[in-house]
Amino acid sequence: MIASALTWMGGTSGRLMLAAVCLMVLIATPIAAEPPPRPDRPLPEAAQETRAQALFRDIRCVVCQHEAISDSPASLAADMRALVRDEIAAGRTDAQVRGDLVRRYGDFVLFTPPLRGGTWLLWFGPFAVLLATGVSLWFFMRRRPTEALPLSATEEADLTRILAEQAVRPVADAKPSDQ
Amino acid sequence: MIVELGAFALILALVLSALQTGLAMAGRLRRSPVLAGAAEGAAIAGAVAVALAFAVLIWAFAVSDFSVSNVAANSHTDKPMLYKISGAWGSHEGSLVLWCLVLTGFGAVLARARGLPFGLKVSAIATQGALGVMFLAFTVFTSNPFVRLNPAPFQGNSLNPLLQDPALAVHPPLLYLGYVGLSVCFSLAVAALIEGRANSSFWPAWGRWIRPWALASWAFLTTGITLGAFWAYYELGWGGWWFWDPVENASFMPWLAATALLHSAVVTERRGALVGWTAFLALLAFTLSILGAFIVRSGVPTSVHAFAVDPERGMVLLAILAVASGAAFALFAWRAPQLKGGGMFAPVSREGALVLNNVFLTASCATVMLGTLYPLILEAADGATISVGPPYFALTFVPLMVAALLILPAGPLLAWKRGDLKGVGQRLALAAGLAILMALLGWMAFEPKKALSAAGIGLGAWLIFGTLAEVAERLRLFRAPFAETLRRARSLPLGAWGTTLAHAGLGVFVLGAVVETGYRVEAARALAPGQMIEAGKWAVRLDSVRVVEGPNYLAEQGRLTVTLRDGSAPTAVIAERRFFPTGGQTTTEVGLDFRGLDDVYVVLGERVRNEAGDPAWTVRVWWNPWARLIFLGPAIMALGGLLSLLDRRLRIGVSRRKRTA
Numbered sequence: 001m002i003a004s005a006l007t008w009m010g011g012t013s014g015r016l017m018l019a020a021v022c023l024m025v026l027i028a029t030p031i032a033a034e035p036p037p038r039p040d041r042p043l044p045e046a047a048q049e050t051r052a053q054a055l056f057r058d059i060r061c062v063v064c065q066h067e068a069i070s071d072s073p074a075s076l077a078a079d080m081r082a083l084v085r086d087e088i089a090a091g092r093t094d095a096q097v098r099g100d101l102v103r104r105y106g107d108f109v110l111f112t113p114p115l116r117g118g119t120w121l122l123w124f125g126p127f128a129v130l131l132a133t134g135v136s137l138w139f140f141m142r143r144r145p146t147e148a149l150p151l152s153a154t155e156e157a158d159l160t161r162i163l164a165e166q167a168v169r170p171v172a173d174a175k176p177s178d179q
Numbered sequence: 180m181i182v183e184l185g186a187f188a189l190i191l192a193l194v195l196s197a198l199q200t201g202l203a204m205a206g207r208l209r210r211s212p213v214l215a216g217a218a219e220g221a222a223i224a225g226a227v228a229v230a231l232a233f234a235v236l237i238w239a240f241a242v243s244d245f246s247v248s249n250v251a252a253n254s255h256t257d258k259p260m261l262y263k264i265s266g267a268w269g270s271h272e273g274s275l276v277l278w279c280l281v282l283t284g285f286g287a288v289l290a291r292a293r294g295l296p297f298g299l300k301v302s303a304i305a306t307q308g309a310l311g312v313m314f315l316a317f318t319v320f321t322s323n324p325f326v327r328l329n330p331a332p333f334q335g336n337s338l339n340p341l342l343q344d345p346a347l348a349v350h351p352p353l354l355y356l357g358y359v360g361l362s363v364c365f366s367l368a369v370a371a372l373i374e375g376r377a378n379s380s381f382w383p384a385w386g387r388w389i390r391p392w393a394l395a396s397w398a399f400l401t402t403g404i405t406l407g408a409f410w411a412y413y414e415l416g417w418g419g420w421w422f423w424d425p426v427e428n429a430s431f432m433p434w435l436a437a438t439a440l441l442h443s444a445v446v447t448e449r450r451g452a453l454v455g456w457t458a459f460l461a462l463l464a465f466t467l468s469i470l471g472a473f474i475v476r477s478g479v480p481t482s483v484h485a486f487a488v489d490p491e492r493g494m495v496l497l498a499i500l501a502v503a504s505g506a507a508f509a510l511f512a513w514r515a516p517q518l519k520g521g522g523m524f525a526p527v528s529r530e531g532a533l534v535l536n537n538v539f540l541t542a543s544c545a546t547v548m549l550g551t552l553y554p555l556i557l558e559a560a561d562g563a564t565i566s567v568g569p570p571y572f573a574l575t576f577v578p579l580m581v582a583a584l585l586i587l588p589a590g591p592l593l594a595w596k597r598g599d600l601k602g603v604g605q606r607l608a609l610a611a612g613l614a615i616l617m618a619l620l621g622w623m624a625f626e627p628k629k630a631l632s633a634a635g636i637g638l639g640a641w642l643i644f645g646t647l648a649e650v651a652e653r654l655r656l657f658r659a660p661f662a663e664t665l666r667r668a669r670s671l672p673l674g675a676w677g678t679t680l681a682h683a684g685l686g687v688f689v690l691g692a693v694v695e696t697g698y699r700v701e702a703a704r705a706l707a708p709g710q711m712i713e714a715g716k717w718a719v720r721l722d723s724v725r726v727v728e729g730p731n732y733l734a735e736q737g738r739l740t741v742t743l744r745d746g747s748a749p750t751a752v753i754a755e756r757r758f759f760p761t762g763g764q765t766t767t768e769v770g771l772d773f774r775g776l777d778d779v780y781v782v783l784g785e786r787v788r789n790e791a792g793d794p795a796w797t798v799r800v801w802w803n804p805w806a807r808l809i810f811l812g813p814a815i816m817a818l819g820g821l822l823s824l825l826d827r828r829l830r831i832g833v834s835r836r837k838r839t840a
Binding site: 053057068112122126 | 422456534538542545546549553561563564568569570575701703784
């Protein structure tokens with residue numbers, strides 16, 4: 001490959017063009033063994049095509065890295081797009097299309113993870129973290145109204161007890177204009 | 180010979196880093212300024228050694244010395260000089276040298292810093308040195324870029340053509356300046372946990388030292404991530420700029436943590452409060468940087484941007500992560516309960532608003548982490564494979580962020596210690612009205628009608644107008660004589676302008692992201708020369724396709740004309756499909772037609788046959804409304820960060836604590 005590329009680069013410009021054209025044809029033609037991907041033919045009905053496009057963005061191209069079938073140039077992605085369009089044209093709902101895909105490829109195929117036992121933490125974790133961070137920071141703030149000088153252990157205990165008994169009063173020296 | 184010099188310099192840097200750690204620790208224990216001075220010298224010498232090694236590597240790439248295996252694997256004589264040089268950090272080994280360069284370089288700056296108390300500085304230098312030892316040892320023993328090949332090949336394998344792009348040539352250095360800049364925050368936090376005292380002046384001073392590092396890292400990360408997103412936008416040719424891909428998330432997590440740190444450090448600096456939390460965030464931010472490096476290099480999560488994938492080296496990174504962060508967080512768990520900060524404040528106050536900001540930013544950072552790592556954890560736990568993509572983040576991350584953005588304009592208007600919520604409401608009433616108006620206008624202007632997108636436009640406008648309201652308030656705009664406003668504008672510290680720019684920039688970004696995501700129009704068709712395709716209000720005609728020759732590629736170059744549907748306002752665009760013979764890879768060069776804030780984005784696809792059976796090319800066209808704002812917003816944010824950095828108050832050694840309002 002390297003050697004042939006070099007020959008082209010070093011050749012006359014006519015030969016280069018010829019080689020280039022051959023090369024382009026080579027790239028453009030899929031390898032013979034692989035069946036050509038089904039072309040992208042939008043559904044005739046605009047509403048159905050919109051639904052299909054929305055689904056494409058949630059369906060993962062299963063042979064690609066992290067790509068939706070709407071983005072992927074892979075031939076499998078083209079086949080999957082055609083499959084989704086066929087199902088929609090056959091009158092199946094979005095949920096049914098998703099269900100069919102999951103039966104065929106597993107949960108992996110959808111970018112929206114399912115909500116089941118193993119994924120509770122995934123779905124509710126963010127809000128749990130929100131709550132936990134909020135509570136712990138609140139606790140930090142309430143627990144730490146000490147001023148500069150370190151207090152003795154007994155003073156500390158007294159202070160904690162007193163503070164627990166009465167809510168923290170607003171500071172007298174805070175002025176609204178103090179920015 | 181020169182290459183061996185580079186290899187030697189790298190090993191020397193490792194030894195110097197070890198010396199730096201040892202000398203600094205001894206200096207700290209014996210309270211010896213002589214030993215501490217020697218540690219500082221070692222830090223500076225180490226940075227010089229890594230710089231030398233890096234220069235040698237660049238030289239080897241520039242002259243295409245294929246006897247160096249790293250050059251042979253990642254370069255090619257036909258590559259333009261810019262990409263030969265950027266190839267030096269385009270591979271795992273080279274980028275690790277860059278990482279070490281930033282790490283030791285910042286370590287040297289830290290060593291030169293004045294005004295830090297002896298103990299704090301020496302402990303920070305020791306920590307930075309220990310990090311240097313780990314990463315330099317990783318480089319020298321597992322990823323040495325100076326390994327020779329014998330016999331040397333006649334030609335190299337070239338760099339991945341996707342990476343041969345100006346934006347991506349500068350993307351890694353910027354990103355690393357951000358990632359690794361956070362290492363200094365990490366070291367300063369470890370040092371503070373060791374040295375921290377219940378002393379009223381210690382914590383505000385510490386907040387002031389850590390803040391410029393957090394600020395600079397944040398600004399670099401912002402720029403680096405934006406460049407990466409922009410690269411993905413015009414180089415991958417999918418019309419998108421953010422895919423919630425694991426590698427993108429890897430850079431986004433440290434950014435979120437750095438943003439939280441930046442705000443929490445303000446509270447620590449001004450009020451001496453939240454000290455434990457600020458230290459925690461500083462440790463977390465750099466931990467997430469290392470985690471990011473692991474995610475990108477290990478190849479464990481599948482990604483479109485997977486880079487230099489090598490599971491074994493990934494494990495070493497995981498070990499570094501475990502040792503460095505494990506030790507730091509253990510120290511935190513031990514010392515944090517003993518930390519005493521000062522500063523009481525009421526829930527409704529500037530501090531309170533910054534705490535809320537931190538709660539939301541931390542939760543959203545945790546969300547990104549869950550979404551990135553959960554598929555791995557689940558697969559390891561019960562073998563089930565799932566994909567976590569944009570719909571998940573739209574339901575979790577976005578609501579959290581929206582909540583944070585809704586309260587943002589109120590924050591800077593609240594007074595320290597105790598704020599006046601009613602007064603803030605009055606000052607923001609006009610901004611709120613304007614934001615609602617913008618949402619309504621957006622709802623009317625864009626087709627199809629989408630309530631959520633219109634609300635998003637309102638949110639972006641709320642951020643911009645709310646931020647401007649705060650400046651107007653400070654300047655007493657229209658309420659005091661103009662001369663008074665001008666005087667106030669001149670005396671307003673740069674940091675305040677920086678805050679304003681960063682917050683307004685965020686609003687600009689939100690506008691762009693919402694409109695582009697909500698109203699983009701996409702179309703694709705096989706076009707023979709002379710045929711047209713329509714997308715929204717635009718029509719694109721394929722004029723001709725010809726084969727052109729680049730320095731190291733051959734391309735099919737499509738010349739297209741973008742017009743309005745009635746044929747007016749024509750612009751010529753060029754879209755290419757490039758073939759790189761060396762690696763056998765094909766890339767797309769997107770044709771971008773800038774139309775005000777909008778992009779008409781044209782991709783030339785494969786050669787096919789059209790309906791009539793004539794030779795044709797698949798042309799995909801996107802109309803991305805307001806896409807310009809997506810990249811402009813973060814640029815304004817980074818500029819805000821830069822302005823804040825230039826603020827005199829942040830310079831180390833300047834001890835003015837309080838400024839006049």
